[in-house]
Amino acid sequence: MKELLDRLVEGSSLLQAVPRGLVYTTGILLACSGVLLLVSLFAGEIVWMERRISGRMQARIGPNRVGPQGLLQFLADGVKLLAKEDVIPSSADRGVFVIAPYIVFAGVFAAFAAVPLGAGLVPADLPFGLFYVLAITSVEVVGVIMAGWASNSKWSILGTMREVAQVISYEMPLAISALTVAVLAGTLNLTDIVAQQSGWVWNWWVFRSPATFVGFFLFFTAALAALKRAPFDLPEAESELVAGFHTEYTGFRFAIFFLAEYAGMFLFALLTAILFCGGWHLGVPVDLTSGLARAAGFLVLFLKACAFLFVMIWVRWSLPRYRVDKVMYLCYKVLLPWSVVALVVAALQVLLTGGR
Amino acid sequence: MSGSEPVPAVPAVPGVVAPATPPVVDASELSSLVGQSLRTEELVVNMGPQHPSTHGVLRVVIKTDGEVVTALQPHIGNLHRCAEKIGESLPYYQWLPYVDRMDYLAAINNEHGACLAIERLGGIVVPERAEYVRLILAEVQRVASHIFAMGVYGLDIGAITPFLHTFRERERGLDLLDHIAGGRLLYHVVRIGGVKRDLSPEWIDECHAFLDAVERRLPEYNALLLDNHIFQERTCGIGVITGKQAVAWGVTGPALRASGVDWDCRRDAPYGIYDRFPFEVPVAPSGLAGTVGDCFHRHWVRFKEVEQSISIVRRALRALPPGEIMAKLPKTFKPPKGEVFVRVENPRGELAYYAVSEGAEKPWRMRCRGPSFSNIAVVTEIAPGTLIADLVALMGSLDIVLGEVDR
């Protein structure tokens, strides 16, 4: 980001007159708004995607009226939710109740700061990007606890208890299976990880080692659970807990939860593509340095993310829901041991082959 | 709960002299403090009357320890519409539309039972063709009701797609009944002395097409539910009602057969012309998975019954005799003094009517037993000790209709 701004300033005499600090601040703010806009728009489109795909799966049509093929449905939904009455239960803890959705959203949104969307297209190219992304998404749990507790509703409390237990548990297999790639790649920088996957399709991490191959499936499954997607949608299991932690939320605050959920889906779909499936690389050796190729890389990454999103949606609308104890069983007795095994195998591979 | 409290250092009972020990904080006091700070409380939660999985306006007060249900009390009556009081204050003819509204998912079966009771009270003989039409309609209704129950059970377990798939076929079944009766849910087509409308040849073709469609789709439903690993994990061994418990609580219908009791009114106490159509009564164990009496088997019994009903309707459609569909009845129908007790096999269990006539135009007493009424009562014994998710699975598998519980 800084290099990009520096180059901009050098190229323009007008900008050189402006203090450097102001340029950076404005640049960062613009980048943030850009990412926010992109993420919000795309989260809205994932909602549309989900509704259309589920409609297809359920022998119905789905939204197809607002915009071409219903693409602008999320705008109509957003306007509707904005126009709704903002109900705050009288016995709720007002302050906490009000800010909880924003903390949930901030947790997801902040993660996008370190996620590269193309070669060089990253707001903050952190050397520890993977660590940052996994850590910052955990903030979401805090928001959920606040929402459930402040609602002063029993169903919300039960949903929150489930959420906290589940998300915190699944962070472990999620992080450990992501580490298999990090160990083999020798870096936590997401751009570098993608750069290592250029060339043919077998250069993708998912195909490069048995550890990462297993890690890929573990990561995706754990991501589903961390996102509270079916079949792990216990925290908001509507047939059991009404709507879990957001039972009492209405209007725009509810929309924020909704947006955060879909932004989270987008985030983890991107991460899966970046870590395991070549990021913006097509899988054939092409030069990606020209501007047009960069744009194409951006598109490739999006398409890969869409493929993973489709799988998430497909799974959600096909499977029944796990029970709370079975979810914990799956985490601690299946995913966690296997991810540790994968990590050990990856570490051994590094020891024996020197990393390559 | 924190368990037994440690003996307090200073007894609270007045008049008892405390031992003369120096007032220092001793270990027992500390542990009592720790115990207090770690005290857990049971949560009393209202499930319903507006809850996604109580299938209507049932209110269940559950006491939970975390996720575990320790006790529960169903409160019914939110949908009470005085069916029996209305039955007493209306002539026999006029009560029939109210019967539809008891189990609104199986209105034909309700009408069938009520008409049988009233006809037996009045000694009315129903024409042959009308009996066939009744049986065909009742079994089509059963198919519609069962596939609906299967789909809704998926919804309870968390699978939304099978619900919409079963709805698609159910809608065809309802269309069929609609073409006969002019209504989707509440028909009033089975009347005292026969049926209101006859089956046309086109209807019969349509009916065959519907049966074929359902038969073709059944494996699809099973792929989504019965054969699904997660579904089996959620239902096998969950909410086990033993045969003894089922019988003692008066559980009937698919839930009874899922508990291993081989009983179906249509076969063992036949009414109408069911004795002409021998069929196989599915009884647990299924040999697929789970234990006898669990949620899985209740779902499985429904699936098997759909197959049987399809075969019954097909045979009945082939054997449909020509003739009248309505018996000749007097203008004012006054059954002689007497009483009858009639039970019929509804999709949800045994629906029973007990009618007392005093020779008047209106019945003296009209009592009906909604099968769901007894089926839901058993939850108080089965549910404690299960998880909230299992309670939902259990109540869903019993397939209750609150219109019938509350009447």
Next chain:
Amino acid sequence: MSEPAATPSAPAPAAPADPVTALAARKLRAALGAAVLEVVETGRHPYVRVAPGAIVAAATLVRDDPELAMDCCHLVTGVDWPAKTPADGPGELEVVYHLVSYARRPAAEVLRSKVKSDNFLALKVRVPRDKPEVPSVMGVWVGADWHERETWDLLGVRFTGRPPLRRILLPEDWPGHPLRKDWEYPVEYHGIPIIPPEGR
């Protein structure tokens, strides 16, 4: 109950005695003696009527007897029989127990014949309207619980020897028991006006 007069389309069937009721009546008479007050073995609705005090003993007998094995209490019904004239006393409330046996399989000839009640038995109890107390059969069949509560709710039959009766279908503060023949519609309920059917 007397056989009904023939309607135009139905010749009165020759009434066969119901085998289960006959058997139950014999066994109940042997065990309870004079407490068996009335036995109707033929007709559409055969039943055995016992004294209110003997209902639990009768219920236990028909449940435990291996030949009868009435293991399920299918339905508990109350029927109100007010006195025709005030001189006849307070009138009576009748409680009907419809029992079903799942252990007892219907015989093949029963299935073929038109007697379709081979596993079914009705017991009756009559109590005065002003003191409608019947011992509960909940100890014999747990499933009778809600049925008894409903009978209390709608007809005001007080079942004794069981957990406290609570209303089940109507609100706790509903006035009276609506299925009693002399029940009158309240004018209003919590400010909601009630229009009786005659006034509509």
